[in-house]
Amino acid sequence: MNADPKQELTQGDAVLVVDVQNDFCPGGALAVEDGDAIVDLLNEWTSAAVERGLPIYASRDWHPRNHVSFDREGGQWPPHCVQDTVGAAFHPRLVLPDEVVVVTKGTRFDQDQYSAFDQTGFAEELKRRGVERLWIGGLAEDVCVRATALDARQHGFKVNLLRAATRAISEEGREKTERELADAGVELV
Numbered sequence: 001m002n003a004d005p006k007q008e009l010t011q012g013d014a015v016l017v018v019d020v021q022n023d024f025c026p027g028g029a030l031a032v033e034d035g036d037a038i039v040d041l042l043n044e045w046t047s048a049a050v051e052r053g054l055p056i057y058a059s060r061d062w063h064p065r066n067h068v069s070f071d072r073e074g075g076q077w078p079p080h081c082v083q084d085t086v087g088a089a090f091h092p093r094l095v096l097p098d099e100v101v102v103v104t105k106g107t108r109f110d111q112d113q114y115s116a117f118d119q120t121g122f123a124e125e126l127k128r129r130g131v132e133r134l135w136i137g138g139l140a141e142d143v144c145v146r147a148t149a150l151d152a153r154q155h156g157f158k159v160n161l162l163r164a165a166t167r168a169i170s171e172e173g174r175e176k177t178e179r180e181l182a183d184a185g186v187e188l189v
Contacts, residue, residue, distance in 0.1 A: 003162065003189045005048035005135075014055040014131040015045045018116065018138025018145045020094050021060055023080040023087035025139075030080040032140045032167045039093045041165040042137050050097050055129050058096055059116035059138070059148065061106040062088060069112040081106065101125070114147035123155040133158035135189075137165025142173030146181065153184045160187045 009015075020042065022028050025035040049056050061081035069075035081088040090096060103122050105113040116122050126134075134152050136159060138145050145166050152159045161181060168174035178188055 003135075003160070005045045006051075008160075009045075009048050009052050009054055009135070011054075012130060012132035013049075014057060014126065014129070014134055015049045016116065016134050016136045016138075016148070017042050017046065017056070017058040017094070017096070018136060018148055019059055019061055019081075019140075020091050020138050021081055021087065022089050022091060023061075025091050028080070029078055029087050032169060035139050035167050036091055036093070038137060038139070038165045038167060039091055041162070043093075043095045045135060045137065045162065045165070046095060046097060046100075050099070055126075055131060056097060056100045057103055057116070057122075058090065058094075058100050059103040059105060059144070060088065060090065061144070062104045063106045064109060067106065067112075068108075068110060069106070075112070083107075114144045115151040116144075116148045117151035117155060118147070123151075123157075126155075126157065131157065133160065135160050135162060137162035139167055140173075141166040141168035142177040143169065146177045149181055149186050150184055153186060158187070159185070160189045162189055 070079045103116045
């Protein structure tokens with residue numbers, strides 16, 4: 001299914017951009033191959049959402065300097081998306097309108113938070129705004145996008161994953177994730 005945001009977006013929808021931050025793009029501390037290639041397509045979706053008056057959300061990792069997920073602290077990742085650094089900033093070509101709501105995660109000192117729903121109040125915000133369906137794109141498909149999409153389904157939202165607007169850490173990770181998401185009722189668009 002190919003999706004044109006101007007044709008697809010309707011009342012009850014929201015667009016969610018997951019972690020399109022400098023550290024996850026080429027040249028970043030934890031770069032996803034071609035991670036920046038999704039920016040233009042995500043901009044089309046956010047622009048169409050603005051035209052229709054639909055909510056737009058952007059999640060971000062926002063780690064303290066010595067976060068538990070960092071390899072030097074015993075975690076599995078190199079330091080990335082450290083609060084108030086260039087690496088934590090959204091990609092410079094990503095156009096986020098003034099009305100975007102930023103969902104900040106990964107701030108806890110004692111655990112990682114891959115999902116935009118993990119202890120953020122995001123599900124309650126979506127319900128308050130009357131959102132029924134999320135259109136999701138971002139980085140990385142097999143980590144934070146995966147966790148966010150699965151949690152969205154658990155909270156009862158319809159979820160459409162914009163495949164062309166995601167990139168995974170590995171092709172194997174992408175294939176496994178897409179099977180898991182489809183089994184959970186996520187529409188792969």
